[in-house]
Amino acid sequence: MMVALLPSLMGALIHQVMVVSGFRTPALEALVFIVAAMTAAWTAVSRFRSLRDPDKDPMTGLLNKRFFEEALKKYFSPRRYAPPVGVVFLDIDNFKKINDGSGHAAGDMVLRAVAERLHAALRTLDIVARLGGDEFGMLLVDIFPDVKVLEAVAKRLLDEVGKPILYQGEKIAISLSIGIGLWDRRVPPDEIMRRVDAALYRAKRSGKNCYAIAEGRQ
Numbered sequence: 001m002m003v004a005l006l007p008s009l010m011g012a013l014i015h016q017v018m019v020v021s022g023f024r025t026p027a028l029e030a031l032v033f034i035v036a037a038m039t040a041a042w043t044a045v046s047r048f049r050s051l052r053d054p055d056k057d058p059m060t061g062l063l064n065k066r067f068f069e070e071a072l073k074k075y076f077s078p079r080r081y082a083p084p085v086g087v088v089f090l091d092i093d094n095f096k097k098i099n100d101g102s103g104h105a106a107g108d109m110v111l112r113a114v115a116e117r118l119h120a121a122l123r124t125l126d127i128v129a130r131l132g133g134d135e136f137g138m139l140l141v142d143i144f145p146d147v148k149v150l151e152a153v154a155k156r157l158l159d160e161v162g163k164p165i166l167y168q169g170e171k172i173a174i175s176l177s178i179g180i181g182l183w184d185r186r187v188p189p190d191e192i193m194r195r196v197d198a199a200l201y202r203a204k205r206s207g208k209n210c211y212a213i214a215e216g217r218q
Contacts, residue, residue, distance in 0.1 A: 057130040059108065060115035068129035068137050072189045075139065086140030086150055086182045087192055089200045090118075090157065093175040093208040095134035106167045110174060117161040145182060147213060154178050154211035162209065177203040181214030192216075 057064045063071075075085050092098075092114060099107040111134065118128050118136060127139040143149060157178060164171040179200030183192055199214035206212065 060112050060130050062115050062119070062136070063127060063129035065129060065131045065137070068127065068131065068139070069189070069193075071127055071139060072192065075141070076183070076187060076189050076192065083142040084145040084182055086138075086143040086153065086180060087196050087214075088138040088140065088153070088157075089131075089179045089193075089196045090136045090138070090161075091177045091200060091204070092134040093177055093204075098172060098174070102167065102170070102172060106172060109167055110165055110172060113165045114161055114174070117163075118157070121157055121160045143182065147182070150180050150182055150213060151211070154180050158209065158211065175209035177208050178211035179203060179214055180211055181216060183216060187216065 055063060055067045072087070092110065095107065095110070098110055111130070114136070115128075115130065118138070122128060122138060122140070125141045127141065129137045131137045140153060143153075158176055162174055162176045164173050166172075177200055179196045179198070179202070181192070181196050181199060195214040195216050199212040202212040203210050
């Protein structure tokens, strides 16, 4: 048995425990090695496969609001040591106009496309959920505690997720408003959500297609 740093199914480097065994095939008389990799991290792929339906959003396949809120409480429990965790709330700007102008089928497709892009833009250990409507929430687990890191994440989401989406030969322009913050376990979950939600609405009032850093520990 050995431990190695290998790419996960989503492309991120994570520590994996390798179990190696060998045997000879009857036909080839050659030594064949079987390698079983058991990931030390709870990867996003296995998470999706093992979740029960009540934990998932049926529209996007992401985690749902209930799971997100339970995870938030666990990470910020006063009885549990936890490294710094970033919290992100994200809205699709002018989503109602997309529904009204291109139809609800187009709106549903935009939600699914944004969900896929969010999942691809973040690490496998991060939690991505649809909170309802066009709002998404993310927990950035074990993030480096620096406001510049938060800003880099927000800018990456604006750039990578906010690209036009092609629907039936038509490009649908989308943009995002983001509230983001970093706290430790001493801050109550309800207060965390209130502050990040307030930051999200500051971003909307600032003209949308931007991010705002939440007040509090950064």
